[in-house]
Amino acid sequence: MTSTNRVLIFAGGDIIPDFKQHIQEGDYLIGADYGAYFLIEHGIIPDTAIGDFDSITPQQLEELQNVCREVVVVDPLDKDLTDAELAFDIALNRQPEQIVMFGVLGSRLDHSMANIQMMLRALQHQISSSIWDKNNFITLTGSSALVQRRQFTYVSLLPLTPEVTGITLEGFLYKLENASLRMGQSLGISNKLEKEEGTIQIESGLLLIIQSKD
Template identity: 25%
Template sequence: MAHGTDVCVVFAAGEYYPGARIEVPRGAFVVAADGGLDHARALGVVPDVIVGDFDSVRGPVPGVAGESAAAAGGGRVPRTIALPALKDDPDLLSALKVGWAAGGRTFHIHGALGGRIDHTIANIQLLAQVAAHGGIAYLYGDGDVVTAISDGALTFPAGRVVPGRMVSVFSHADESRGVSETGLKYELRDASMRNTQVVGVSNEFLAGVEARIAVADGTLTVTFPQEAGEPLVERFHAFHGDLGPLDTEVSPLLNAAAR
C-alpha cells in the first residue's frame, strides 16, 4: 500500500449518525463509495480513490461529467473509477476490492449500517467475505460496531467499556466449531454455533477483565460498543486469495432472468 499501512477507511453512502466518532488514521488509504464522497467531503477528507456508478452522489465527482480534479478539494487529485449501473457487485464491495488491491487488510467502514435493511444485511455479509480471506472489516453505526472473524480470535483489553455493555456473537457459517467466549458475563468454551440458532446475543463485558471471542473453524459475526475500541486480532492459520477484480457486468444467470 502506498501509505505504508494495511489500514483502509471506506466512506459508504448510507446512514451517518449525529455525534459519531469518525477517525481517519494517519497514512490510511481512503476510498469513497459513490455517495460516500459527499460524506467524506463534508468531513474535509479527500479520498485516494472514488468508486461507484454514482447514482447516489449529490456533489461533483472529479473526472465524471466534465468535473475537474480540483472538485475533490484539498489540492490532491483522487483517482476516480466509474462503474456501470448494471453489475453484480454493490458499490461497497467495489470499494473493498479497491482497498484490498492497494494492500488494505483492516477496513473501517462508515455509512454502511442503518437506512435500507437490505443494504445493511448485504454489508454484514461483506464482513464475512473479508474475514474469509484473512482480513477484518468493521461497520460503524450509532455507537455500535459490527465485525466478523474467521478461524481466529478477537481480544478486547480490560477497562475500555462500562461493565454491562453488551457484546453479541452469531454464527455466519452454517456451523462454527470451537467457539469460546471468555472474560464475559456468560462464558462458552469449545462450543458449536449454527446460523439458525440465536445463543450468543446480549452477553456483557465485565469490569477489569479482558474479553476474548474465538472460533476454531467457521465465521462469527460480532457486535460490540464502539468505545471498546479495535480488538486485537489473532488468526489461527494463513489465509489465501483476494476479493477478486472489480465487477463491471451482470452475471449470465441474472441476464437470463432479466430476459
C-alpha cells in the same frame, strides 16, 4: 501492488458523528457514491471516489472530480456490484492489514446484509475487517478475537456458517466453554463484558461479533 496498513471505506449509510477520530495518518480513504461527497463536505479528500453517483447531483460530482485524487464513475445500468462492493474490491487489492467500513449499514436491509457478508472475503485474504455505525461495531473471526468495550453495552455472537464449534469466552458475564452455536439460535445474543475487554476463541466455523447499544 501498493500496500497500506489500513483502508477506510465511507459509503452512503449512517456514519458515526465522531468518524474523524477514527482516521489515522497513513490511512487510505475510499468514498463510495455519496460517502465520497460526505467526506469532502467535512473537509476530507478521499484517495479514491467510486460509484454510479446517483445519490449526488451533477454539480456535486463535478466538485468531487475537481478535488479528489481519483474518481471512478461506473454505469448504473451496467454494473454487477454495489458501490460499496466496488470500493471493497479496491480495498482488497491494496492488501492492507485492516479494512474499516463506515456508512455501510442503513435502512436497506439487503445492502446491510450484503456489506456484513463482505467481511468474509476480507477474512479469506487474511485481512481483518470491521463495520462501525452509531449503535454497532461488527467484526468477524474464524479463530480468536479480542473484544474491547468501545462504549458498547452488549456483545452478541452469531454464526456466519451453519455451525460454529469450540466457542470459549473469557471476561464475559455469561460464560461459554467449548460451546457450539448453530444458525437460527439466539443463545449468543446480548452478552456483556465484565471489564474493559474479553477474548473469544473458536475451533471451527465463522463467528460474527456484534457489539451494540440502544
